[in-house]
Amino acid sequence: MTSSHSMESTSADGGGFLSRMALNDNKAGMEGLDRERINKIIIESSKGSRFYENEAKKELQVNQRIEKMTLQRAQITEQQLQKAHTQVEKMVNELDMSRDLSRLIVHVDMDAFYAAVEMRDCPELKDKPMAVGSMSMLSTSNYHARKFGVRAAMPGFIAKKLCPNLVIVPCNFDKYRAVSNEIRKIFAAYDPNFMPMSLDEAYLDFTDHLEQRISWPESLRTHCLHTDITETGSPCVENLSPLLFEDSPSSTPSLPPSGEKVESGGGSEVFGTCVEEAVREMRFRIEQKTTLTASAGIAPNTMIAKVCSDKNKPNGQYRVPSNREAVMDFIQTLPVRKVSGIGKVSEKMLSSLGITTCAHLGQQMALLSLMFSETAWHHFMRISLGLGSTHMERDGERKSMSTERTFREMSVAEEQLSLCRELCEDLAADMKKEGLRGKTITLKLKNVKFEVKSRACTLPCAVATTDEIFAAAKDLLKTEIENVSPQQLQLRLMGVRISTFVSADDKKPQQKSIVGFLQQGSSGPSHGIVPNSVKETASHLPMERPPPAGSHILDETDKGQGSVCSGFTQPATDNPKKASASTSGAAAPDPETLTCPVCFGEVRTTDLQVFNRHIDLCLSGVATETPTDTDSESDGDGGPKGFTVIDEGVPEKGEDKERQKRSNPEDALSAFKTCDALRGPSVTRAEDTGDPGAKERRSGDKPLLDHHGSRRVHSPQRASSSHRGDPATQSSRLEAPPGHEGSTLICPVCQVPQNTHDLTVFNHHVDLCLNQEVLHMLAPPSSSSSSTMRPPVTAKRGQGESGVLSQASKAKGRGSQNTIDKFFM
DNA sequence: GCGGATCAC
DNA sequence: TATGGTGATCCGC
Structure with a gap:
């Protein structure tokens, strides 16, 4: 597998075909399409545009990188390769031995989320190809539209050419956020520490839940069917998910496999105690609550789980068992592109080396170690071994x-x-x-x-x-x-x-403490509370x-x-x-009871941990318990360290404002200390604890191949310990959070676990969330209202086009009153 | 520290 | 007519 054959299919010039613009059918629901025809339309819609010209330029740059890489490769001697092989082998073995198969990681992903929400709220859309976004850009498409090659990140006007009947619905982030909060409550019941990646996606560690679950009585594993007596007059099991399609994989939560018993009344379903059952139950609850379906992947680490969740999409789940063989089998044929962190460019560069699957990665590690940065090839090595994060790292500070x-x-x-x-x-x-x-x-x-x-x-x-x-x-x-x-x-x-x-x-x-918020009782966070700061x-x-x-x-x-x-x-x-x-933690007076935002019962405690457990139980549907009285934990503030705000976003800011600084669970940095001085400063970051066996501490979707990704040929040498980040950042990163379990504070507004034990900090976050809630209420109904009414479905978006432009023109109006000289002063 | 690139969603 | 926004990271300077 070492042929340095010509660069793949890209003719880079006369052919006029830009691989980087071609249809990306990586996504679920896009199998068996007429790629030929679709690509032709895509390219021809773009050809001659300035966008296209720029894409062509970028493609050329990538091709040049590949060319350079190919030359480097030709200079590698057999001896160098042998030496590299020995070193790689050693690392592989160490890594393999440190493999952690003890966790059960779940990746949940809502199916065609925005599109599904819109379809749910507008049945007319149900049978039509539709997408959410604008003529300029689509956020997502439903499965019907995907059959035409219409997908996220495609401009609407091109999508229209692929599918003239496509209905394009504008984004309504308030609505998506609201649904997201619903599903997050369910996530929290299985892992209070879950890690949201976006409005519709999260990683969960099911390990602890399953430990408890094994001894749960059936009653705790019984969940009611949402008996929505509509047209049929019977519980509309099949109406529950109106959105997805004929060929959905089988594990529809509401249609249990034959072994499962659905209680005679049709009113509830009992779920088993294994992971698959627990995950099925979670998806069932999501569907019951939102009428939307989710897919899930179950695996011993995040990398595999993520790939798995895509496997039986939509409305399905897939598990890779927690043993080495299963993982390695799964990896063998897996295209590298499916792995989070390997994008278009990395895929192409690897492909030029004849590497398209994870098995190839494993076979070529020696070569890769000579051609790519340490960070990059370490990551490749981990992928080739099917390794990934095994614990949910909470966010660090935003950067x-x-x-x-x-x-x-x-x-x-x-x-x-x-x-x-x-x-x-x-x-x-x-x-x-x-x-x-x-x-x-x-x-x-x-x-x-x-x-x-x-x-x-x-x-x-x-x-x-x-x-x-x-x-x-x-x-x-x-x-x-x-x-x-x-x-x-x-x-x-x-x-x-x-x-x-x-x-x-x-x-x-702070204007408003969590305690104050909770004591508002049944008025709830989004009704009638207007903190001072809101104005x-x-x-x-x-x-x-x-x-x-x-x-x-x-x-x-x-x-x-x-x-x-x-x-x-x-x-x-x-x-x-x-x-x-400045430590301005004017702590609110501690009352003796707190009001649960779920059951609205009074909980006799001032201990937020205790209180949190109560909320967890409420969320998981267990009858309200009254925790014993405890105290303390509400210490003074230790500064804002570890405080993570998930900004629920101003509507017009775009979907992923929400995502904030979630880093991916993929860890490109390994525990290895060795690196090559010739490679320049090594970025060991959190690994400088001196612990060679240290596990990954940090996650991140690292672009492994930047534009200088390929490396000179060299021979590996000693470690360098230089760092890049400033000392303050480094030390704060190393500062371990108080490690004990069960103390996670979950924001009752956005449902996101907070990386802090500091009540002041936590309050601060809740305040922000509350403010956001109120902001949404105050937002003018015309612009992205949170009302339940959908805007009329229009095939064409308003002529004026996006708020972006209106903003710009506003600026124009104002700016015209000033001269440039004034600005330059 | 800067700037370009890559990546995820 | 028309190809997004936010945050993070890596790497060579």
Whole structure:
């Protein structure tokens, strides 16, 4: 398998076929399509466009990388290969021996989530090919549409060519979020520590649940059928999931296999005690509660579980048993592309080496170790062994926050600066919500040729306000504008990002504690509670935003002083360390009882752990118990470390704002300490505990092959221990959370487990969530309302097109009142 | 620390 | 007419 045959199918030139633009039928529901025809339509719809030209350019770059790699490969001697082989072998054995098969990891994934929600709420759509998104971009499609090659991340106008009858429904994130909260409550019943990856996807560790479950009486494993007496007059088992299709795999939760007993009344179903049954039960409950189906994968680690969940999609599940043989068998024929972390480019590069399956990976490890970065080939090695994360790592702190926007061509400098300021306003508002401050400001620009560039500067001290951010961003933008002068920057996208956060938090004392929230009792989080802070926060919603005074920008700009980037020191916040010193944890008085948000019963405790267990039980459907009285645990705050906010997002911000900084459970870093000095600084990060057998501590979907992914030929040498991150980040990463189990705090609003034991920190998060809830209630019904009414199904989206453009034009209107000279000051 | 690239969703 | 937004990571400078 070592032929250095020509580069695959890409002719890179005259052929005019761009593999990177071709249909990605990796997704479920896309088997057996007429790829030929579909690709032809896709390519021809794009040909000649600036988008296409840029794609062609990128494709060429990738091909050049591959070419370089091919040359390198030719220079590798047999001796080098042998030596590498020996080393790889050793590592493989060590890795293999440290294999952990003791956990039962489940990956759950809702089927065609957004599309399914829309179909559920609009039966007319049931039999039609439909997609959620806009003429410019689709978020997802239903299975009917997938048969035409219509899929997520495809522009709607191309999808229309593939499927003229396609119905395109605009996104309604509030609704998806609401459904997401429902399913998360169910997740929490099986793993209070579950790890959400997005609104519709999560990893769960079922191990502990199953340990309990084995001794559960049948009553706890019995779940009622949602007896929805509709047309048929009988419990509409088959009506439960109106969304999915004929060929759904068999393990439909509501249609138990013949061995299962459905109680005579048809009112409930009893589930067994094994994993498969538990997962089936979970999917059953999801379907009962939401009328939507989920698929699941069960495996000893996250990597395999993720692949498994796709196997019997939609509405199915699949398990790889927890033994080495089963795992290795499963891996053998698995295409590398199916593995999370291996994308289009990596796939292509590997393919040029004749590697398409995980078995190939294993066979070529010696070669790969010589051609790829340490990080990359370690990851490859783990994949080839079927290894993955075996524990749910909770989130670390967020590392950056950004806002970006696409618009119609914008070439006038003053408009660009005006838009830039708007972005900074939005970003500052988000920063304020999370009480963060950062030192690095990055401006992102995409011109009309789709070329992307970013420009960054790092300030002497951390900032957070609109003016501070804009002062820096403006300089960056100004420089870019000047660089092309007298030409214009012809932009189609602008973004502002802030990073290098200092341990933030000079936030005002929290307005609302968790205790306060819970004691609202049956009024619930989303009804009638309007925290003080909301008015303030809401002001950045379009409707609420006060009309900007004409001179506003000017004033702010002027105040912002000149070149922040060139070393200008802010007078006020000049000591970054000072920020972390503030401990404003004005703790709310502890009452003696808490009100459960599920059963609304009074729980006699002040111990949130105890209280949390109660909620877990409620969520899992067990009768309310009254925990014994305990105390303490509510210690003073230990700073914001480990605090993770899942921002439920402002509607117009896009779906994945929600995802925040979830890193993938894939761990590209192994426990190995050896690395090659020739390879430059090794990025060992959390592994520098000196423990060679340390397990992975950190997850992340690492792009393993960046544009310099391939390596010089060399021979492995000694370890280098240099680090990249700043010391503060390093140490905070190493700071282990208080390790004991069962103390997870789950946000009662967003259902996401919080990586903290600090009540103040936890309260802070809940406040944010509450604010979000209220914001959604306050949002004008016209724009993404949370009302149950769907907007009328329109095949064509409003002519004006996305809010993006309206934002841009708004900026235009405002910006025109200022001259560029004023901005440049 | 910066900038380009890759990846996931 | 028309090809997204957010966050993270890696790697060579």
